[in-house]
Amino acid sequence: MNPLFDRIRERLAAKVNEAAEAHGVLVLRIDAAALLDVVRGLKDDFRFDMFSDVTAVDWLGQEPRFEVVWHFYSTVHRLRVRIKARVPEGEPRVPSLVGLYGAAKFMERECHEMYGIAFAGNEDLRPILLYEGFMGHPLRKDYPKALEQPLVPYREGFEPGRE
């Protein structure tokens, strides 16, 4: 494994449940509550200054159901880190990274509206890609793909899709 990844693993061993390397990226599995400590450690100690992405995966049928995935990039070391945390369906809350990275704002809004993951600390969780009045979280596996929720009444003879 890359020596920097080894150092990260040692330094953050207390907060990280599992660390592995996959296709050149260090993958850390953590509990959602430990997120801020781990990310602060990465940002301050290891110069992971760019927040690339936050997204989620819906493992319908498994418990905990959602897996939230964060990606970080260091412009100094040119390396990537992936952090994964599982949250249950009944309490899909993770801490928000808006205090550390400005880029988190929009990306957390998208993850929230698509999956229903609540980001504690991000006050602005308005829909960004979807619209006001959209019920449900479309990227969840139990949302039918073609279920339309039109904002404008259709003309005569047309029905909104249902599945």
Added chain:
Amino acid sequence: MNPRTIPIRPEAQKSGAFEVLCTRKDELIGWARKFSLFPYPFVTACCAMEFMAVSSTPYDTDRFGAALPRFTPRQSDLLMVVGTVTHKQAPVLLKVWEQMCEPKWVIAFGVCATSGGFYNNYAAVQGIDRVVPVDVYIPGCPPRPEMVIDGIMQLQEKIANQQHLIVNDRF
């Protein structure tokens, strides 16, 4: 009621001369309107690239009189819906269409505007004819500029052959 769909009522036919006059008037107004289209480019997605290409050299819509875009619905008569219209965008489309004055025509440019394209999901309106009435559908993803020009020419033919009621609902 849409004045374009009102037929000439039989009892209103005064004489053969009135018919001839109406036809000649329709031809004249149709000729004038078809060669001076003011499009409102309601541009959303990838078809915009082909819209830009068809407006510039070598395809040039200026040859057809349809070059000058008017970005206010009050001054335009051709609503070109270019690209996918999503449910979030649909109120905006309807508002723009409502704000346009008669006579107005709508071209659905691209497969996404015609029928939703291959986005058969919760987000895309499966064809803008669910929201506004469409005159010409130009399929293609995106359509080649020649197809767009063909579509504009078909619209011009439609305009030339339709009734143009200018004074009241009979003339």
Added chain:
Amino acid sequence: MELKLPNPVRPAFTAPSRVDTTIVNIGPSHPATHGTIQIIAELDGERVLRADVHCGYLHRGFEKECEAHTWHNLIPYVDRLNYCSALINDFAYCGAVETLMGIEITPRAKYLRTLLAEYSRVADHMTCVAAALMELGAMTAFLYLVTIRDYIYEHLADLTGARVTYSFGRIGGLARDLPDGWLTRLEEILAQSDDFLGRVHGLVDRNRIFIDRMRDVGCISTADAVNYGYTGPILRSTGVPRDLRKDTPYLAYAELDFEVPTGIKGDNYDRYYVRMREIDESIHMIRQLVELLRENGQGPINVEDRRCVLPPKPLVYGEIESLINHFKLIMDGPQVPAGDVYVAHEGANGELGFYLVSTGGGTPYRVHCRAPSFVHMGGAHLMLEGYQLADIVPTFGSINMIGGECDR
């Protein structure tokens, strides 16, 4: 007609902060915002005090579609993300799937992909600069650049069959090899574009009006840019020479000699100039790649891997194994081993990343596209606030927000 239309967005602010300010709505159907974006701005006279950027008007459910199609079927969807430089998206996605499958593409495919990616980047930057200049009134420059772009489109149509959205990348290589005479025509187009770019530089670079409108307008500092996740030409215009092609080389970039142009202040003028210099660098790279193709780039286009590459048609019609292979690949899709991968390429706007999750089937479990335009919209208010209302137009043009990529 009496029609109450619902408002699809909830603005961040509805009441002006002072008595003498007004709130205006710009977009989402607007001539100068390239793409559908809504900006709700609070104005003090002509100065923008607060700007609330709303994207999402082109959200087409790309990620939901991905879960219902095979890995191959997604290539047209992926094309339509950044539709100005569609080939880069193709190759980034195919590269991600190939990483997950453990496939190494052939040298010829590597060089061709790099060449076509740079060619697409040229087209994208030309579109961005042309549109930005047109909004400032420089129609001549717009027409020069769009003419070259049209040559590029026709040229790529000779190769791929389509002008704008090509669907040319395949998992394991490319759809087909170069036709005869393609490289000759390529050199002609590059020579013509050098000429036209020189003319655009001459018209615009030292133009008093252009400098007044673009210099010191829409500035963003390096710290803000990195904090808000900016990558690509915008980050480089602040002076940071970060480019994924140089930092984490992929495809054939390690073998190429090119510079990473950087700006000084991160204003509109720097973004324009960085993009023009990047076009020059891309053309330089394309010329090197033509040489590399000639020297060590002979060979097959596709890897000999029956897990993802369709067998040749004579075999499909001739023997039963190839027929079944072809059938399975089309109907079930290539079987990608379980796992997840994040692969980032340098798109025309910045870091274009694909996060793929596979549970070992022909259909992806999850595909997420990390779109640079979407991330850039998060910090767009920094470049709009404090400047004039008329500056919103060139600033927005220089950010190059592509709707398909931003809203996916």
